Amino acid sequence: MEGKLKRLIPSLIIALTSVILQLAGKHFYFDTNSIPYDHFLYTFTHANIFHLSLNLIALFQFKPRVKTCLIGYVSCVLASFVPLASLPVPTCGMSGFIMGCYARRYHAYKLSLWRIILSNIVMAFIPLFNWRIHLLSFLIAYIIYGVIQKISVHGRG
Numbered sequence: 001m002e003g004k005l006k007r008l009i010p011s012l013i014i015a016l017t018s019v020i021l022q023l024a025g026k027h028f029y030f031d032t033n034s035i036p037y038d039h040f041l042y043t044f045t046h047a048n049i050f051h052l053s054l055n056l057i058a059l060f061q062f063k064p065r066v067k068t069c070l071i072g073y074v075s076c077v078l079a080s081f082v083p084l085a086s087l088p089v090p091t092c093g094m095s096g097f098i099m100g101c102y103a104r105r106y107h108a109y110k111l112s113l114w115r116i117i118l119s120n121i122v123m124a125f126i127p128l129f130n131w132r133i134h135l136l137s138f139l140i141a142y143i144i145y146g147v148i149q150k151i152s153v154h155g156r157g
Contacts, residue, residue, distance in 0.1 A: 042091060071104065085136050
């Protein structure tokens, strides 16, 4: 039981931060005119309670570990600075973070990237949905996991 609870701690911290910001009415987002700190905080705020709920369901189904959370967070922040990811309308939510975490599974199990790429192309047709941040976060995290794996394998050999 202790191991399962310990595995939930990163998700609980992220969820509590997001819920507190949502209840406090604090909204951070990035768009084409954002100031830098918005890029670091947008992942914790959501358009509405429904948006928050969907992201929390995904987060708790995945239950990422601390290292995965750090790489997911770094990847979604880096992706938000890529001009391609910015839209004229605000982007917020933890979907990019979750995609960054999800990249670990794809890398570890050598799964095909086509499913992720195609699903994001389909999402391009959903209004007000920033598929670019999802795909960029995923790809950046996938590359980070590859570099970490090469370093750890090279360090052992």
